[in-house]
Amino acid sequence: MSDSQVTIKLTSDEALVLSHWLEKLQMTDLSRVVDDLAVWAPIHRIAGTLDKALPELFAPDYDQRLEAARQRLRPED
Structure with missing residues (x-):
């Protein structure tokens, strides 16, 4: 198998x-949730990539931005 890369596109x-x-997942005991150690590397890579790409993480109104994003992503009933 080759080491080709996969690109995933997400909205902000x-x-x-x-x-x-x-971030919450990484703060827990990952072994309870992720039973294959090989999965940890991509989890940490994705999290690190997102941390670098999201200046909102350090905004003073982070909680409000997060909640607004959650509301926009939740399906309407």
Whole structure:
């Protein structure tokens, strides 16, 4: 198998919500959630890439931005 790369495109809302979730995941005992050690490397790579791409993570109104992104992504009933 080759080491070709895969590109995933996310909206800024998707990236922000996913980044927050990945941060929470990494703060837990990953072995309870991720039973294959090989999966940890891509989880950390994705989280790191999102951290670098999202200046909102350091904004003083981060919580409000995150909640607004969540609201926009939730399906309407």
